[in-house]
Amino acid sequence: MTHHPVSPTFRTRESYVQNPRIQRSRTLTVLSTGPQTLIQDLGRPGNAHLGVPPSGAVDRPSLKLANRLVGNPEDAAGLEVLLGGLSLRANASCTIAVTGPATPTSVDGVLRDSPTHLAPGETLTLGTPSGGLRSYVAVSGGITVPAELGSRSTDLLSGLGPAPLRPDDELPLGDPTGVPVGVDVLVPVQAPDELVVPVFLGPRDDWFHDPARQLRAGRWTVSDRSNRVGIRLTGTSLDRVARRVAAELPSEGLVTGAVQVPADGRPVVFLADHPTTGGYPVIGVVPEHHLPLLGQAAPGTPLRFAPQA
Amino acid sequence: MELRRCGTDAVLVEVDSLDEVEAVRAAVAAAGSPDVVELVPAARTVLIVAKPGALPSIRKILATASLVHQPEAVSAEVVIPVRYDGPDLDLVADTAGLTPAEVVELHTGAAYRVAFCGFAPGFAYLTGLPEPLRQPRLPSPRTRVPAGSVAVAGEFTAAYPRATPGGWRLIGRTDAPLFDPRRPTPALLAPGHRVRFEATP
Numbered sequence: 053m054t055h056h057p058v059s060p061t062f063r064t065r066e067s068y069v070q071n072p073r074i075q076r077s078r079t080l081t082v083l084s085t086g087p088q089t090l091i092q093d094l095g096r097p098g099n100a101h102l103g104v105p106p107s108g109a110v111d112r113p114s115l116k117l118a119n120r121l122v123g124n125p126e127d128a129a130g131l132e133v134l135l136g137g138l139s140l141r142a143n144a145s146c147t148i149a150v151t152g153p154a155t156p157t158s159v160d161g162v163l164r165d166s167p168t169h170l171a172p173g174e175t176l177t178l179g180t181p182s183g184g185l186r187s188y189v190a191v192s193g194g195i196t197v198p199a200e201l202g203s204r205s206t207d208l209l210s211g212l213g214p215a216p217l218r219p220d221d222e223l224p225l226g227d228p229t230g231v232p233v234g235v236d237v238l239v240p241v242q243a244p245d246e247l248v249v250p251v252f253l254g255p256r257d258d259w260f261h262d263p264a265r266q267l268r269a270g271r272w273t274v275s276d277r278s279n280r281v282g283i284r285l286t287g288t289s290l291d292r293v294a295r296r297v298a299a300e301l302p303s304e305g306l307v308t309g310a311v312q313v314p315a316d317g318r319p320v321v322f323l324a325d326h327p328t329t330g331g332y333p334v335i336g337v338v339p340e341h342h343l344p345l346l347g348q349a350a351p352g353t354p355l356r357f358a359p360q361a
Numbered sequence: 362m363e364l365r366r367c368g369t370d371a372v373l374v375e376v377d378s379l380d381e382v383e384a385v386r387a388a389v390a391a392a393g394s395p396d397v398v399e400l401v402p403a404a405r406t407v408l409i410v411a412k413p414g415a416l417p418s419i420r421k422i423l424a425t426a427s428l429v430h431q432p433e434a435v436s437a438e439v440v441i442p443v444r445y446d447g448p449d450l451d452l453v454a455d456t457a458g459l460t461p462a463e464v465v466e467l468h469t470g471a472a473y474r475v476a477f478c479g480f481a482p483g484f485a486y487l488t489g490l491p492e493p494l495r496q497p498r499l500p501s502p503r504t505r506v507p508a509g510s511v512a513v514a515g516e517f518t519a520a521y522p523r524a525t526p527g528g529w530r531l532i533g534r535t536d537a538p539l540f541d542p543r544r545p546t547p548a549l550l551a552p553g554h555r556v557r558f559e560a561t562p
Contacts, residue, residue: 100399100408102540102548103478200542210482212542255365255373303479305401305408307371329403329479337368 078144078225082217086137089217091195093129096203100328106308107207108324110280110347111186114151114241118190121149121167123230128194129204133187136180142170147192147232153184154240183242184348193226208280209325243348247355249338251311256333259296263335264359266290276351280325283346289317303329309338323347371410379476379488381428382407386552388426402477402552439554442561443511447531457493465560467491473556483522483540485550490518502528509534
């Protein structure tokens with residue numbers, strides 16, 4: 053093809069030479085996963101024309117930060133941990149960082165600030181995060197399960213990439229290529245009590261009666277049926293213009309951040325694992341840098357839209 | 362051609378036919394711009410996602426794209442071997458007023474093009490289906506269509522890359538490697554490809 057995925061080129065410093073005496077099997081053993089732990093990198097954009105969703109971390113800045121902290125390229129594969137409960141045993145010396153919402157992190161039962169070092173045999177455990185749903189764990193060297201279409205991300209919609217983690221899984225680690233970045237205090241992600249989400253109207257805002265006013269006046273809450281595919285909203289139903297009430301839209305391409313309005317009028321904001329095409333009108337698109345917080349918002353969080361000109 | 366805004370870095374191009382969709386897709390692909398992140402044809406639209414800030418260069422490409430003159434097809438023809446023993450072959454024949462053998466003759470005799478992909482990774486909607494085979498979906502979809510099933514619905518024919526629910530009429534099956542995510546080229550069929558079906562015993 054003549055077009056390519058955006059691949060961040062983040063050059064690291066000279067190779068980080070490890071002490072050969074502590075060079076054992078470079079793996080982690082999964083002891084427990086909590087509700088859901090997935091391997092994620094920055095996904096596989098550039099394949100939508102094959103029906104392949106972009107996937108990748110929902111809160112990309114948090115994964116990139118975790119990778120920088122342990123000396124990895126920003127696009128290395130780490131873990132996306134939903135609501136804590138992850139426990140891992142290190143089988144080799146490694147540096148780990150935990151980012152995203154404030155997440156109690158302990159090593160062999162003792163609370164420790166992240167980033168931190170794990171010696172072989174030590175166990176890392178994540179408690180329940182506060183201020184967000186998804187914590188990110190990066191490990192020096194990155195997780196090196198086989199890639200599919202250039203990415204190690206688990207795509208829950210299409211089933212591409214590795215299966216969700218389960219106890220006793222062994223995660224292979226690559227060789228560290230950069231030097232961990234020293235840091236004293238990490239500022240955690242904090243999803244706000246009420247989300248005010250900017251949205252650019254289009255491509256199908258003309259299907260709705262006074263779309264900017266409807267979006268501005270509506271009130272929604274994040275549904276518990278939200279996931280990596282999209283944030284479902286309960287609340288105000290958006291009304292179509294009279295001549296479009298019963299109209300059918302031929303399926304068309306969807307971008308991440310698209311606010312699609314299904315037949316029941318309650319919008320869905322698409323996240324990383326969104327379908328590549330959809331047959332309901334998209335009233336507007338949320339800019340990419342506002343999506344990480346949406347992905348961190350707990351069910352029940354109130355939400356308003358701020359339509360942009 | 363109508364351009365519709367789709368956030369800050371994408372544009373949805375709306376046209377009037379599948380042929381115009383292919384003309385736009387092929388023109389943008391032929392431009393070879395490194396600014397294009399995604400190029401997604403569909404039934405009446407082409408979605409173009411650009412690198413941040415690069416939308417103006419995409420609009421320039423679109424300004425010179427012709428809806429009539431398609432760039433020369435550069436792809437080779439993909440031939441998909443099919444055993445025509447699908448559970449709906451008789452239904453399709455009855456609906457068309459043909460024998461099953463005539464259905465096979467029609468389906469293998471036509472030249473197809475991948476109009477777009479969607480629904481599942483590697484699921485390609487092929488246009489060029491002969492008129493008698495353009496038939497409605499089943500009244501209620503199957504909960505599981507086996508991988509490799511070759512099917513028709515409306516103006517399209519397709520082969521299912523994996524087992525999924527589906528409401529298309531199944532006329533045969535193929536062992537062709539339609540989608541394998543570990544291969545360097547994971548999808549056998551991509552938009553613009555020319556396709557033919559071949560009957561195997």
